[in-house]
Amino acid sequence: MPTDDQAQHLNPNPRHIAIIMDGNGRWAQQRFMPRALGHQAGVKTVRKIVEYCATQKIEVLSLFAFSSENWRRPEAEVSLLMTLFMATLQREINKLDRNNIRLRFIGDRSVFSDKLQQKMAEGETQTENNTALTLVIAANYGGHWDICQAFQNIALKIVTAELTPEDIHETLIGQYLSTADLPEPDLFIRTGGEQRVSNFMLWQLAYAEMYFTPKLWPDFTPSVLAEAIASFKSRQRRFGHTGEQVLSQVVTLQP
Numbered sequence: 710m711p712t713d714d715q716a717q718h719l720n721p722n723p724r725h726i727a728i729i730m731d732g733n734g735r736w737a738q739q740r741f742m743p744r745a746l747g748h749q750a751g752v753k754t755v756r757k758i759v760e761y762c763a764t765q766k767i768e769v770l771s772l773f774a775f776s777s778e779n780w781r782r783p784e785a786e787v788s789l790l791m792t793l794f795m796a797t798l799q800r801e802i803n804k805l806d807r808n809n810i811r812l813r814f815i816g817d818r819s820v821f822s823d824k825l826q827q828k829m830a831e832g833e834t835q836t837e838n839n840t841a842l843t844l845v846i847a848a849n850y851g852g853h854w855d856i857c858q859a860f861q862n863i864a865l866k867i868v869t870a871e872l873t874p875e876d877i878h879e880t881l882i883g884q885y886l887s888t889a890d891l892p893e894p895d896l897f898i899r900t901g902g903e904q905r906v907s908n909f910m911l912w913q914l915a916y917a918e919m920y921f922t923p924k925l926w927p928d929f930t931p932s933v934l935a936e937a938i939a940s941f942k943s944r945q946r947r948f949g950h951t952g953e954q955v956l957s958q959v960v961t962l963q964p
Contacts, residue, residue, distance in 0.1 A: 720942045723895035725769040726762065726934075728916065729909055730755070732925030734786075741750060745789050748798035752797055759911075761931035763842045765938070769891050770844050773909050776853035777817070779845035783837065794848070795825050799804030802832040809841035815887040816850030817858075850887075852911030888913055896941045898934075900926045920943055 712904070730751060737747030755772065762770045774794070780787060805812055812832045821829075829848075861886050866872040872881075884891060894910060894917045902923040906914060920937040 713938065718946065720946060722765060722767060723918075723941055724767070724806070724892045724940060725771065725894045726767055726896045726938075727771040727773075727897065727910055727914070728758075728897075729773045729899040729901075729907060730926040731899055731903055733927060735901065736925040736927045744786060745793075747927060748790060748793055749851075749881075752793065752928055754927050756801070757931055758929065758934060759805075759842070759844055760808075763808060767842060769841060769894075771815075771847060771891075771894065771910070773844070773847045773850065773907075775816075775848045775850070777849055777854055778907060778908065780820075780849075791822070791825065795828060798825075798828045798832055799810075802828075802835060804837050805832075805844065806839065807816060809816035809839045810836065811839040811843045812836045813843055813845045813891075814848055815845060815855070816848045817854060818849065820849055845888070845891065847909065851908045852906075853908060855910070856882075856912055858887070882912070886912060893917070896920060896937065898937050900924050900929050916946070918946065941957050 733747035733751040734744040735747070736750060737744050754772065755863075759770060763798070775790060780789070782790075812835075814829050814833065818826050818829060859882055863872060863877060863881070867874060883893075888910070893913045893915070897906070897910075897914055897917040898920045899905075899907075900922055902921070904921045918941050920940055922933060924933055
């Protein structure tokens, strides 16, 4: 077991935090409110968490806003989510830009309205040179979709003889994922009490530390995120090494 002094050096802050924001609807139902109000409360939580990550020098924050499976929800709720998505973008893009935050979207945008697609593209272009934090919004995203589109693009390169099957390896596949320009998540968080990844960043989460909390998303505060980060920092990330090897590296790196 590492000593307390060694443990505090095991991990720095995570570079990339990925979160499934679960529980908006249940939060509203517990208060006998329409589910729409739960989603609106969830947007307020997003703002607080983004601000906190920026102050903590987190490089990337990825939020699972709308999965490819969420289209199965009642039509009225999906319509409301799309309306809320558009309104939030219109309201928040300038704020993100003023705070030096870069906005990125991952997922299949083709199913969204032309107006929403245009607003997403405008937000990315306006903030593309910002450096304080990269905020990734996964919208109509699924891990299966991400891997499939990567292999489709690789297959096209093979057809045109730009690649051969022998060129395919893990690093190459990563270069064709929607997050190719980002570090892989170090810390994965899911709110709402469920303990599954629900088709979110399946390839990218291979070595992420998992943190599950019963807190519903509207109740997820910066202090709860701080607890998750503290848990991450206390863990020994071995990546196939033994615990003794990791500790020897820690001792070697200490001043």
